[in-house]
Amino acid sequence: MDIMDKLNISASMLLTGFTIVFAVLFFLIFLIWLYGRIITNAQTKAAKRKTLKIQSERNDEPIEKVPVKTDSKAPVLKKSGISDEVVAVISAAVYSMYGSSEKVKIKSIKKSSSRSAWANAGILNNTRPF
Amino acid sequence: MDILNKFLDALVGIFNDSGLMTLDWRNYIMIAVACVLFYLAIKKQYEPLLLLPIAFGMLLVNLYPSIMAAPETTFMTEQQCIAAKGTIDGYATTVIDGQTFYNVPHYGGLFYYLYQGVKLGIYPPLIFLGVGAMTDFGPLIANPKSFILGAAAQIGIFITFIGAIFLGFTSAQAGAIGIIGGADGPTAIYVTTKLAPELLGSIAIAAYSYMALVPIIQPPIMRALTTKKERAVQMEQLRPVSKLEKIIFPVIIVIVISILLPDAAPLVGMLMFGNLLKESGVADRLSKTAQNELMNIITIFLGTTVGATATGANFLSWSTIKIIALGLLAFMMGSACGVLFGKIMYKLTGGKVNPLIGSAGVSAVPMAARVSQKVGQEENPGNFLLMHAMGPNVAGVIGSAVAAGVLLNVLR
Numbered sequence: 001m002d003i004m005d006k007l008n009i010s011a012s013m014l015l016t017g018f019t020i021v022f023a024v025l026f027f028l029i030f031l032i033w034l035y036g037r038i039i040t041n042a043q044t045k046a047a048k049r050k051t052l053k054i055q056s057e058r059n060d061e062p063i064e065k066v067p068v069k070t071d072s073k074a075p076v077l078k079k080s081g082i083s084d085e086v087v088a089v090i091s092a093a094v095y096s097m098y099g100s101s102e103k104v105k106i107k108s109i110k111k112s113s114s115r116s117a118w119a120n121a122g123i124l125n126n127t128r129p130f
Numbered sequence: 131m132d133i134l135n136k137f138l139d140a141l142v143g144i145f146n147d148s149g150l151m152t153l154d155w156r157n158y159i160m161i162a163v164a165c166v167l168f169y170l171a172i173k174k175q176y177e178p179l180l181l182l183p184i185a186f187g188m189l190l191v192n193l194y195p196s197i198m199a200a201p202e203t204t205f206m207t208e209q210q211c212i213a214a215k216g217t218i219d220g221y222a223t224t225v226i227d228g229q230t231f232y233n234v235p236h237y238g239g240l241f242y243y244l245y246q247g248v249k250l251g252i253y254p255p256l257i258f259l260g261v262g263a264m265t266d267f268g269p270l271i272a273n274p275k276s277f278i279l280g281a282a283a284q285i286g287i288f289i290t291f292i293g294a295i296f297l298g299f300t301s302a303q304a305g306a307i308g309i310i311g312g313a314d315g316p317t318a319i320y321v322t323t324k325l326a327p328e329l330l331g332s333i334a335i336a337a338y339s340y341m342a343l344v345p346i347i348q349p350p351i352m353r354a355l356t357t358k359k360e361r362a363v364q365m366e367q368l369r370p371v372s373k374l375e376k377i378i379f380p381v382i383i384v385i386v387i388s389i390l391l392p393d394a395a396p397l398v399g400m401l402m403f404g405n406l407l408k409e410s411g412v413a414d415r416l417s418k419t420a421q422n423e424l425m426n427i428i429t430i431f432l433g434t435t436v437g438a439t440a441t442g443a444n445f446l447s448w449s450t451i452k453i454i455a456l457g458l459l460a461f462m463m464g465s466a467c468g469v470l471f472g473k474i475m476y477k478l479t480g481g482k483v484n485p486l487i488g489s490a491g492v493s494a495v496p497m498a499a500r501v502s503q504k505v506g507q508e509e510n511p512g513n514f515l516l517m518h519a520m521g522p523n524v525a526g527v528i529g530s531a532v533a534a535g536v537l538l539n540v541l542r
Contacts, residue, residue, distance in 0.1 A: 001295075009301055010292040013540065017288040020536050024390055025277040025529060031382055032274040039375050 082109055149193055156442025157192040163445075164189035164437075167335075176342035180315065183433025184335060184440075187241065191438040197239035198438050205231035245435040248330070251323055253432040254316035255400040260425030261316075261527070262380070262404025263417045265495065269521040271375050272368040275475070276487075280525025282471035283491030284533045286311035286464030290456050291537075297452050302326050305537040307453055310337045311460025312530030313344070313492035319436060320397060321534045325541055331440030332450040336457035344497045345504075347458070348465050348489050352505050355469045356485050360476055361509040363484040365518045373409070380405040387532060393542075394535025398528065464492040468522065490519040493526040 001009075090109060098104045145151065167185035171178040191198050211218050211232040221232040247253040270276050287308040294304035306326040309318045310333060318337040322330050340347065353361075380402035388395040407417040472488025486506050490498040499519035506515040 006295050010295050013291050013301075013305075014288045016540060017291075017533060017536050018285065020391070021284050021529060021532050022278075022281050024387065024532050025281040025525070027390075028383065028386060028528075029274040029277045031386065032271055032277075032379070035378055035382065036271065036274070036375060039372060039378070043372060043374075 082111065152195075153192070154442065156446045157195075158442075160192040160440060160442045160445060161189060163440075164192070170342075177338050179429060180338050180433050181342065183430055184338065184437035187434035187437025188331075188440045189437075190434075191241065191441055194239075195441060197241045198245065198441070199239045200242055201238040202236045204234045204236065206234050207231060241435050241438040244431050245438065247428075247431055248319065248323055248435050249327065251320055251396065253428050254320035254323075255396045256424065256428045257316040257432065258397050258401040258531075259404040260420045260422075260428070261495070262401040262406075263408045263420040264425075265401075265405060265408075265524055265527070266520070267379050267405060267524055268371045268376060269368055269517050270524050271371045271379055273518070273521050276521030277525045277529070278475065279468050279471055279488045279491040279522035280527075280529035281491070282488065283464040283468035283522070283526050284312060284529045285467040286460045286462070286492070287530075287533050287537075289463045290460035293459055294452075294456050297456070299449075299452075300326075302541050303329055305541040306333055307456050308460060309333075309530070309534060309537060310340065310453075310457040311464040311492070312526070312533060313337070313341055313461060313464065313494040313498065314527060314530040315341060316432075317397060317493075317530050317534050319432070321537055324538055328444070329449065329453065330436060331445055332453045333457075334436040335440060336454050340457055340461045341494045341497065344461075344492075344494050345501050347461055348498065348501045349505050351462060351465050352469055352486055352489050352501075355466060356473065358509060360473065360485050361506060362513065363476065363481060364510065364513050365484055365487075365515065366482065368517060368521075373411075376409040377406070380409065383528065387528070387535070391532060391535035391539065393538040394531045397531040397534065401527065401531065461492065465489045468492060484513075484515055484518065487515055487519040487522055490523040491526045491529065493523070493530050495523050495527060496520065498526070499523040 087106075087109060091106060094104055094106060149157075164185045167181055167188065170176045171181035171185060205224060205226070206214065208218055208230070211221060211234060215221075215234065218232055221234060224231050224233055289308075290311050291304045291308035294307045295301065299307060302325040306318075306322040306329055309321045312318065315334070315337050319330065319334055322333045326333075384395075384399050384402040387398045404417075404420050407413045407420060468488035468491035469485050470488070471491075472483060472485030475483040475488075476485050484502075484506060486502045487499075490502045492498055499516055499522075502519035503514070503516040506513045
């Protein structure tokens with residue numbers, strides 16, 4: 001191969017490789033984005049329909065007056081020095097994990113005592129990348 | 131006296147057949163290289179699951195080259211056959227110029243038969259089956275733009291191709307050398323067996339060595355190409371991906387890539403088949419087999435036989451030194467291009483993308499993603515880039531398979 005042949009083959013391979021790899025992967029980005037949208041929309045609509053159905057079923061039932069009960073644990077939380085914001089964050093985290101379909105109840109939130117040096121070392125060892 | 135002569139003849143025969151007489155100096159150097167690889171695999175734990183079988187294959191073939199010998203057939207006359215084997219029964223015959231010859235087979239060495247899985251391109255797709263069964267494509271589905279970084283990191287392959295052409299390699303050999311930049315062992319082996327099988331030993335060893343050295347090679351490049359502010363960027367949490375999306379993903383990928391680039395179908399097809407076994411949730415036994423037993427068995431066969439291609443005569447040449455230098459160039463270029471495209475995304479998104487995740491676009495799963503996490507956390511201890519880097523990382527696996535398809539299509 002002389003220098004011109006080498007230049008030709010190098011340029012054509014660079015151009016072909018670059019173009020095809022990017023074209024294929026851009027096409028995949030579009031496809032994944034598209035089907036992601038379709039599935040998310042479909043699942044959102046299904047969830048909405050389910051919620052509406054439940055609401056309409058509730059509306060059909062006679063409404064009973066239920067006396068409002070104050071959660072006896074709320075003052076306990078305040079006493080233990082946990083602010084409402086922290087309670088809200090923990091509730092939101094639990095909700096995002098389990099959703100509304102699961103019957104999950106937060107009964108108490110306690111501040112844990114600080115970990116021992118051995119526990120900290122164990123956690124550090126298991127979570128450190130190298 | 132006759133007994134003593136026979137005894138001495140036997141001793142001389144054994145001595146002449148021993149390694150002391152048959153091995154040359156290059157074999158002894160390769161035995162030393164194998165011992166260095168043992169050290170790196172066992173003491174330094176550089177990719178030990180692959181480096182150990184490769185080193186042992188290298189050791190065995192240089193101690194006993196016939197372990198890779200191909201089967202042969204000797205044509206013998208009736209008298210020769212009876213003298214050698216004591217009988218002519220059971221041997222097929224061939225008539226040449228009116229004379230009958232008996233076909234006496236000599237079977238090949240153990241590694242010759244195991245190597246057929248490499249030569250015929252069987253092992254790399256089977257490894258991909260296991261890789262697919264172990265991979266979570268969730269981060270890539272949640273952020274499909276990661277594909278851009280997975281594509282960018284493949285540019286190193288094509289730049290190295292140019293370097294190899296100008297260093298005197300043929301275009302097929304240059305393609306096989308360039309694929310080292312994909313940082314994907316099975317893909318490198320698959321492409322090399324198709325394009326330049328004579329370079330398999332050098333390319334496989336270079337590819338796996340550099341994959342093991344990712345934590346050493348990448349961080350200086352990442353730091354050199356990014357600012358402190360860019361490295362400290364905290365990325366938004368990825369959206370949750372539904373099970374249905376994860377099930378559809380491998381089916382779509384295999385259809386699109388196999389139609390557009392049929393040469394990449396064996397690799398991508400098996401990768402996605404493994405992933406479908408995992409994500410479908412209905413074939414747990416198959417998924418576990420692909421991830422564990424099958425993967426381990428194939429790794430042993432692949433590693434030992436690839437190592438067995440590194441005989442002294444093949445490996446100790448200027449080509450190997452050039453391949454090792456070009457492989458390093460490929461790796462560095464791939465990482466640099468990934469980071470540079472990460473910087474482009476950083477600018478385009480108004481600082482929402484941390485450019486460090488770009489270097490994970492070279493495959494090397496999950497090591498490259500862990501390097502992004504580590505370098506990001508050095509700048510900002512509260513920064514968790516691992517899941518964000520896994521997107522480009524698994525996109526790099528698909529990207530390198532696509533690049534392999536392009537090379538095979540153009541150069542074969």
